[in-house]
Amino acid sequence: MSGPRVPTTKVPEVRRANVGTWAGLVLITVGTAAGTFLLDDRVNPIVPGLFAVVAALECMIALHWWRSTRRRPGP
Numbered sequence: 001m002s003g004p005r006v007p008t009t010k011v012p013e014v015r016r017a018n019v020g021t022w023a024g025l026v027l028i029t030v031g032t033a034a035g036t037f038l039l040d041d042r043v044n045p046i047v048p049g050l051f052a053v054v055a056a057l058e059c060m061i062a063l064h065w066w067r068s069t070r071r072r073p074g075p
Contacts, residue, residue, distance in 0.1 A: 022062035
């Protein structure tokens with residue numbers, strides 16, 4: 001059971017910063033997974049897979065955050 005919704009007044013700069021943070025987190029983990037997979041042929045295959053799983057989880061959390069901010073009533 002969720003509590004009462006509190007209207008938030010976020011300025012566009014804050015929303016842009018939040019989106020940029022999520023994008024940066026995902027790009028860093030995807031880049032690390034691709035880099036370890038493509039550049040090091042002796043790496044254990046589990047390592048890039050773990051980074052890919054982390055990137056997928058970050059994408060799911062970011063999408064949940066984005067959808068929840070879109071559902072909130074505006075100012």
